[in-house]
Each structure stands twice: as structure tokens, then as C-alpha cells.
Amino acid sequence: MSMSAAARPTLRQWLGAENPASRLQALCGSLFRMLSAIARNPLALVGLAIVVALVLVALFAPLLAHGVSPLAQDLPARLSPPGAAHWFGTDELGRDIFSRTVYGARVTLVIVALVAAVVVPIGLAVGTTAGYLGSAVDMVLMRITDIFLAFPRLVLALAFAAALGPGIENAVIAISLTAWPPYARLARAETVTIAKSDFIAAVVLQGASTSRILLRHIVPLCISSVIVRLTLDMAGIILTAAGLGFLGLGAQPPTPEWGAMVSSGRDVILDQWWVATIPGIAIFIVSLGFNLLGDGLRDAFDPRSR
Amino acid sequence: MTSIAGEATSSVGAGSGHDRTGSEAIGFLSRLITRAVTLVGSLLLTFLGLTAVTFCIGRFIPIDPVVAVVGDRATREVYEAARTAMGLDRSIPMQYLIYLKKVLSGDLGNSVITSHPVLADLIHFFPATFELATIATLIGVAIGVPAGVMAAAKQGRPFDHVVRLVGLFGYSMPVFWLGLVGLFLFYGKLGWVLGPGRIDAFYEDIVNPVTGVILIDSALAGEWDIFRNAFGHLILPAALLGYLSLAYIARMTRSFMIDQLRQEYVTAALIKGRSFQGAVWRHAFPNIMVALITVIGLSYAALLEGAVLTETVFAWPGLGLYITRSLFNADMNAVLGGTLVVGTVFIGINLFCDFLYRLADPRLREA
Numbered sequence: 001m002s003m004s005a006a007a008r009p010t011l012r013q014w015l016g017a018e019n020p021a022s023r024l025q026a027l028c029g030s031l032f033r034m035l036s037a038i039a040r041n042p043l044a045l046v047g048l049a050i051v052v053a054l055v056l057v058a059l060f061a062p063l064l065a066h067g068v069s070p071l072a073q074d075l076p077a078r079l080s081p082p083g084a085a086h087w088f089g090t091d092e093l094g095r096d097i098f099s100r101t102v103y104g105a106r107v108t109l110v111i112v113a114l115v116a117a118v119v120v121p122i123g124l125a126v127g128t129t130a131g132y133l134g135s136a137v138d139m140v141l142m143r144i145t146d147i148f149l150a151f152p153r154l155v156l157a158l159a160f161a162a163a164l165g166p167g168i169e170n171a172v173i174a175i176s177l178t179a180w181p182p183y184a185r186l187a188r189a190e191t192v193t194i195a196k197s198d199f200i201a202a203v204v205l206q207g208a209s210t211s212r213i214l215l216r217h218i219v220p221l222c223i224s225s226v227i228v229r230l231t232l233d234m235a236g237i238i239l240t241a242a243g244l245g246f247l248g249l250g251a252q253p254p255t256p257e258w259g260a261m262v263s264s265g266r267d268v269i270l271d272q273w274w275v276a277t278i279p280g281i282a283i284f285i286v287s288l289g290f291n292l293l294g295d296g297l298r299d300a301f302d303p304r305s306r
Numbered sequence: 307m308t309s310i311a312g313e314a315t316s317s318v319g320a321g322s323g324h325d326r327t328g329s330e331a332i333g334f335l336s337r338l339i340t341r342a343v344t345l346v347g348s349l350l351l352t353f354l355g356l357t358a359v360t361f362c363i364g365r366f367i368p369i370d371p372v373v374a375v376v377g378d379r380a381t382r383e384v385y386e387a388a389r390t391a392m393g394l395d396r397s398i399p400m401q402y403l404i405y406l407k408k409v410l411s412g413d414l415g416n417s418v419i420t421s422h423p424v425l426a427d428l429i430h431f432f433p434a435t436f437e438l439a440t441i442a443t444l445i446g447v448a449i450g451v452p453a454g455v456m457a458a459a460k461q462g463r464p465f466d467h468v469v470r471l472v473g474l475f476g477y478s479m480p481v482f483w484l485g486l487v488g489l490f491l492f493y494g495k496l497g498w499v500l501g502p503g504r505i506d507a508f509y510e511d512i513v514n515p516v517t518g519v520i521l522i523d524s525a526l527a528g529e530w531d532i533f534r535n536a537f538g539h540l541i542l543p544a545a546l547l548g549y550l551s552l553a554y555i556a557r558m559t560r561s562f563m564i565d566q567l568r569q570e571y572v573t574a575a576l577i578k579g580r581s582f583q584g585a586v587w588r589h590a591f592p593n594i595m596v597a598l599i600t601v602i603g604l605s606y607a608a609l610l611e612g613a614v615l616t617e618t619v620f621a622w623p624g625l626g627l628y629i630t631r632s633l634f635n636a637d638m639n640a641v642l643g644g645t646l647v648v649g650t651v652f653i654g655i656n657l658f659c660d661f662l663y664r665l666a667d668p669r670l671r672e673a
Contacts, residue, residue: 148359155626248634262480291477
């Protein structure tokens with residue numbers, strides 16, 4: 001074996017290395033394996049495309065809506081059917097439903113991102129602490145988790161949303177408060193296995209503090225399963241948020257939120273079907289996308305389900 | 307029909323069966339007692355937690371419950387008197403203890419809106435939800451379980467893909483939207499089903515509410531017109547919730563079955579000459595029963611909790627509609643009572659599943 005051949009591995013070899021030399025290489029490698037697993041699964045690829053499309057639509061909403069404001073009212077043209085002037089028709093205040101649907105992607109994306117940002121740290125903190133410290137701490141934390149699990153999710157979210165007052169921020173808090181327990185369970189289960197491994201014993205002997213072990217050694221190993229679970233949960237989060245919006249406890253008018261838009265079309269469903277139907281289709285497509293992607297990720301990460 | 311798992315089970319059963327000595331019997335008894343105590347203890351803890359959470363939510367609702375009773379034009383004296391009468395001037399822990407004592411004696415307070423006791427209201431509204439949830443779960447189990455098993459048996463073939471897609475669609479569908487579209491198509495355009503509500507006003511309060519479940523009551527009274535009317539109202543929301551429950555049950559059944567079919571005992575049974583269908587239904591299927599009961603229990607509980615959105619869309623007078631309507635009217639007692647009852651139902655279903663496990667899996671009977 002010559003030196004020159006060993007010195008410059010191809011990109012593919014570098015990404016697929018068994019023993020990565022740096023943190024960066026390990027990260028790129030696992031990202032590459034994930035993407036290639038998704039690329040081999042056509043349904044997951046469709047899911048990924050839908051999620052990417054959601055992000056793009058949210059980013060370029062003003063461009064896609066051709067400058068038509070989602071809030072601009074045109075009362076003479078109210079409830080006009082889909083056509084050349086209004087691709088998806090207009091609602092009861094003459095607002096363009098296409099523009100509102102496009103802008104609604106922003107609201108959905110914001111809700112989903114905020115819930116993820118709240119739920120993952122809480123779940124990881126509770127789960128890894130309970131799993132690593134064990135005994136009394138474990139029992140107390142898991143009991144609390146069980147209590148939250150024992151509640152009907154939507155009813156609890158409703159109660160919170162009603163207690164805090166309607167609005168997007170409060171809907172996010174309400175959903176997060178009901179969505180974290182499964183993550184705590186998951187992180188705890190992972191932690192219990194990881195905590196028994198030799199490398200944890202090794203860092204304990206080296207004198208690492210508990211918080212360092214949790215943050216630097218256990219949490220990074222829990223992340224991948226948490227992300228898979230999160231992708232699978234996204235659909236549920238979107239549906240709960242839309243449900244709260246439908247009941248009037250989520251985004252407030254005139255925000256173009258899909259659930260609230262369906263609700264506003266409720267009274268005219270028999271005569272002007274498009275008002276309620278089109279935003280509903282948007283909700284359906286986006287949650288289907290997250291479900292397909294999540295399924296693909298789970299198949300790629302969990303060898304048992306293959 | 308002896309599988310490897312079956313043999314293992316029977317040998318365990320024989321070991322603890324007839325030659326049990328005195329000390330073993332005592333050990334068995336003490337295990338049983340420990341089990342019962344842990345079970346009751348954890349149930350009590352969960353129940354206490356439930357009441358604590360409902361109590362806390364009730365405390366930080368920004369709407370003043372006193373104003374909800376006396377109105378915002380009441381004088382200072384009337385307001386203070388009502389506040390004292392409602393016990394809101396005591397300390398928070400004291401209020402919780404009073405609340406707990408009342409809950410345990412079955413007193414959930416009076417609903418401000420209907421001015422009936424909340425418990426009576428809940429008992430009045432529960433049968434509607436029960437009727438809907440039970441029929442939906444029956445649909446889900448009757449179709450979902452066989453579909454999931456067959457999809458697993460034909461893994462990777464077209465039937466499997468169809469079941470997976472039907473499941474995924476059910477998972478991704480906003481239920482309130484599906485309800486509206488269903489009403490638009492089957493009620494508005496085709497006229498195959500009856501509209502929102504549980505029964506036509508014309509038929510209301512004719513049959514004696516023995517069980518509160520209209521289908522059973524009208525059948526008992528022999529009022530078949532009413533039965534047909536109630537059925538026409540029920541079929542669409544029940545089919546819709548049944549589809550959601552089917553999607554979940556089929557998906558879980560499929561993944562449990564795939565796990566089992568990969569086990570060696572299935573291969574062993576096939577080598578011994580069992581037909582593939584026989585191996586699937588007689589060997590693998592019994593082994594997923596425990597997991598399946600959990601899944602069915604969970605989905606039933608979720609439906610019993612009052613499919614809030616479905617009940618809203620179909621104006622179905624059940625728990626979900628009662629809780630949401632109370633929420634919007636700041637009827638704290640009704641909301642908290644409803645949430646508490648729903649949580650308790652959930653605990654009850656868990657307990658019932660725990661009991662069913664023992665019937666389904668002989669290995670758990672001795673544990």
C-alpha cells in the first residue's frame with residue numbers, strides 16, 4: 001500500500017469511515033448515512049420533499065402570493081369560487097384563500113419550531129436526569145411524567161389554552177406541556193442503557209461531574225432517537241395546533257392559520273365548499289409529509305423495524 | 307400445536323402448579339399482596355396528581371370565577387360574600403384539601419351554566435360519548451386487526467402498501483376537516499346520512515332513558531323509527547372516528563406481527579409442517595395479544611375522553627362538547643370535573659387492560 005493512496009481518501013470513504021478522526025467527520029458521516037437511507041426509500045423522499053416545500057413556501061410567501069396580502073379584504077368579491085382571479089377562491093370577507101394558505105405555512109412552521117424548541121430540552125432534561133440518577137429522583141420524575149401522560153392531550157391543551165388565554169404563544173405552551181412526557185420516557189430508557197456502559201464508568205473515574213456526563217456524554221447519544229420521534233410527532237403537533245385554531249383557542253383572527261380558516265368555512269360548507277376544504281388539504285399534506293419522513297427515519301435508525 | 311413459546315409457558319405453569327409447599331404458598335400470597343399494594347398505591351398517586359393538576363389549572367385561569375357567578379355589576383359586598391362562600395379567601399393548600407375532600411365525596415360542585423351538579427351533568431353527557439366511542443372502537447378492531455395481521459403476513463406486497471397508506475392517511479387527517487367534508491358529501495350532496503346532532507328534535511325525549519345510550523334504549527322500547535333515526539345520525543361520526551382508530555390499530559398490529567413473524571418459533575412451526583396462515587394466526591397472533599390490548603385500550607380511552615373536535619363538528623352532545631362549551635363560558639367546576647372524570651376513566655381503562663393481560667398471557671398470571 002502506497003502512501004499517496006492512503007493520504008487522500010475519496011469523499012465517500014471519508015464520510016463512511018468506521019473510525020472518524022474528528023467530531024466534524026463523525027457528524028457529516030451520520031448525516032450522509034441518514035440522507036442515503038432516505039434516498040433509498042421513495043415514500044420518505046416524498047415526505048422530505050413536502051417538508052422542504054413547506055419551508056420554501058413559508059420563506060417565499062410574499063413572492064408566491066404575488067403581493068396579494070392575506071389580510072386584504074374585498075367585500076364585493078366575497079365567497080367567489082376558485083378561478084383565474086383567485087386560484088383558491090375567496091373567504092367570507094373576500095380575502096384571497098391562496099394567499100392565506102401560503103402565509104399559513106409560516107404560522108404552522110413557527111408553531112412546530114417553537115414546540116420542538118420547548119419539548120426537546122424539557123424531555124431530555126427530565127429523562128436523562130431520571131435515568132442517570134435513578135432511585136428516588138427517578139421515581140418522582142417518572143410519576144410526574146405518568147400523570148401528564150394520563151391526561152387526554154387535547155383536553156389538557158384546551159384547558160391550558162383557555163387558562164392562559166387564546167393566542168399562538170399560549171397554544172405553543174399548551175401543546176408543549178402535553179407533548180413532553182413521551183420524550184422524557186424515551187430519553188430515560190436510552191439513558192438507563194447508556195449509563196451502564198464502560199465509557200461512562202471511565203469518565204466517572206476521570207472525575208467528570210454529573211452535569212458534564214449528562215450534557216456531553218449522554219444527551220448527544222439520545223438526540224438521534226429523539227429527532228426520529230420528533231419527526232413522527234410533528235404531524236400530531238400540527239393537528240393539535242390546527243384543532244386549537246379550529247376551536248378558536250389558537251391563532252387569533254385575522255392571522256391566516258389553517259385550522260382557524262377551516263373553522264371560518266364551517267358555516268358555508270354546504271354552499272361554498274372551498275373555504276373550509278382547501279386549508280384542510282394543506283394541513284393534511286403537511287402532516288402526511290412529516291409522517292412519511294418520520295417513518296423513513298425510523299426505518300433507517302431502528303434496525304428492528306426494517 | 308405446541309410452539310416453543312407454548313412449551314416454555316406450560317413448563318413454568320407446571321413448576322408452580324401442584325407441588326407447592328407451605329412456604330411457597332406464603333411467598334405467593336405476600337407477592338400478591340405486594341402487587342396489590344403497589345398497584346393501589348400508584349393508582350392513588352396518579353389520582354392525587356390528577357386532582358393537583360386540575361386544581362392548579364383552576365387556580366390560574368385569569369377569568370374571575372366570582373364574577374362569573376355574581377356578574378360584573380355586583381357591589382363590593384355581594385362580591386366579597388360570594389368569594390367567601392366559594393372558599394376563595396382561604397390559603398391555596400387549604401383550598402386544595404377542601405377540593406380533594408369534595409372530589410372524594412363525589413361533589414364536583416355545581417355547573418355555573420346549567421346550574422346542575424357537575425357530576426349529574428357528566429353522567430348525563432357521558433352515554434353519548436360512550437356510544438360513539440364504543441362503535442368507533444368496534445369498527446377499528448374489526449377491520450384494523452385483521453388488516454394489520456394480513457399486511458404483516460404479506461409484507462412488502464401491494465396489500466401491505468395499501469394498508470400502510472390507508473393508515474398513514476388516517477394519521478395525517480385533521481379530524482375536524484374530515485368531519486366537515488363528510489357532512490358536505492354524505493349529508494349535503496348525497497343525503498345518505500342525517501345531519502349534525504344525536505337525534506331529530508321530533509324524536510327527542512320519547513323513549514325512557516334506561517341506559518342513556520339511544521340505540522339500546524330505543525331497541526328496548528321497540529321504537530324502531532327512533533332507532534333508525536339515531537343510527538342515521540351516528541353512522542357518519544362513528545365511521546370517521548372508526549377510521550382513525552382503525553388506522554392506529556392496523557399500524558400497530560402490523561408492526562407487532564412483523565416482530566413476531568421474524569422469531570424462530572414461527573420458522574420452527576413452519577418446518578414442522580404448519581401452514582403459513584396457521585403459523586400466523588395460531589402461533590404468532592396470540593403472542594401479540596398483550597401489546598394489542600394496550601393499543602386498543604389506549605385508542606378506546608382516547609375516544610372516550612370525548613373526541614372533542616368530532617363532537618364539536620357534529621354537535622354531538624357528549625363529554626367533549628360539554629367540556630369545550632364550559633371552557634368558553636369560564637365554567638371552572640364543569641371543566642375541572644370533566645377533566646378529572648376523563649383522567650379517572652383513563653386510569654380505569656389502564657387497570658382493566660392490566661386485568662386483560664392476565665387472561666391473554668398465561669405467563670403473567672403468576673407474576
